[in-house]
Amino acid sequence: MGLSDKKKKKSPFSVVEDPKTLHKNLEFTATEQYKLLRTNLDFTLPEGEKCPVIGVTSSVRSEGKSTTSVNLAYVLAERGSRVLLIDGDLRIPSIARKMQIDNSPGLTDLLMGRGSQMGEFQSSILKNWFILPSGNIPPNPSELLGSRRMETVLKGLKEVFNYIIIDLPPVNIVSDALSVASMISGMIVVIREDYTEKKDVERCFRQLSLSNVKILGCVINGAKLEGGSYGKYKKYKYYKYYRYERDSGDKRSRK
Ligand SMILES: Nc1ncnc2c1ncn2[C@@H]1O[C@H](COP(=O)(O)OP(=O)(O)O)[C@@H](O)[C@H]1O
Numbered sequence: 001m002g003l004s005d006k007k008k009k010k011s012p013f014s015v016v017e018d019p020k021t022l023h024k025n026l027e028f029t030a031t032e033q034y035k036l037l038r039t040n041l042d043f044t045l046p047e048g049e050k051c052p053v054i055g056v057t058s059s060v061r062s063e064g065k066s067t068t069s070v071n072l073a074y075v076l077a078e079r080g081s082r083v084l085l086i087d088g089d090l091r092i093p094s095i096a097r098k099m100q101i102d103n104s105p106g107l108t109d110l111l112m113g114r115g116s117q118m119g120e121f122q123s124s125i126l127k128n129w130f131i132l133p134s135g136n137i138p139p140n141p142s143e144l145l146g147s148r149r150m151e152t153v154l155k156g157l158k159e160v161f162n163y164i165i166i167d168l169p170p171v172n173i174v175s176d177a178l179s180v181a182s183m184i185s186g187m188i189v190v191i192r193e194d195y196t197e198k199k200d201v202e203r204c205f206r207q208l209s210l211s212n213v214k215i216l217g218c219v220i221n222g223a224k225l226e227g228g229s230y231g232k233y234k235k236y237k238y239y240k241y242y243r244y245e246r247d248s249g250d251k252r253s254r255k
Pocket residue numbers: 001011013016058060061062063064065066067068094221222237238
């Protein structure tokens with residue numbers, strides 16, 4: 001990213017570049033925001049669902065979907081749940097690189113019926129955290145993600161996990177995220193502050209709404225924190241979590 005080593009070390013995102021120190025590297029305010037996201041999910045997820053499947057998407061690229069997916073999966077697993085993180089970006093997968101694992105075998109292998117043991121995907125960080133990379137990039141990602149086979153695979157996985165997080169491509173660029181709409185409990189939408197354009201956010205929500213996706217919340221990535229009681233952490237930008245009320249108007253959000 002062209003940052004100096006010193007600056008890199010201070011970034012909350014060094015967490016995904018150096019998975020071995022994930023729990024140590026994530027700075028206090030960032031960790032707290034992810035925990036808040038975790039708590040808020042408890043309220044927005046459909047009650048009584050055995051294994052919620054949470055999609056993570058955004059309107060365009062580089063808003064922080066994969067970063068959010070990794071860190072959300074981590075805080076959920078840290079609480080003791082059995083969590084599976086799936087790289088569902090079959091066009092530009094990044095979870096394997098971020099977590100420094102092989103990208104194959106992965107999701108596409110499961111979808112092609114090339115069975116793999118889930119034990120292969122256990123992370124070295126937490127024993128109850130499993131990471132399924134994309135596998136080899138297929139020629140037809142959208143069809144694969146929306147296939148009956150994907151439904152079957154997810155159904156099987158739901159039997160053995162408490163949470164499944166799927167990192168998806170951006171809604172305004174390709175239809176892949178919408179292809180899984182009917183298979184997920186809901187979607188988290190990442191919006192990057194000072195980056196994402198309003199018209200793109202609007203388009204994204206319109207598309208999700210047309211596909212009847214339940215919006216579980218928005219992560220405002222890079223949001224400035226109000227207050228300032230965090231002392232030295234104040235100057236860093238982390239995340240804010242908003243509940244998104246789909247039925248009460250697209251743009252209304254509350255903390
Ligand atoms: N708030 C942030 N501050 C600094 N860097 C960030 C932030 N969010 C994401 N990044 C970096 O931006 C790049 C894109 O993030 P990523 O999560 O891969 O986006 P996406 O999956 O939406 O394309 C990555 O290099 C990531 O480390």
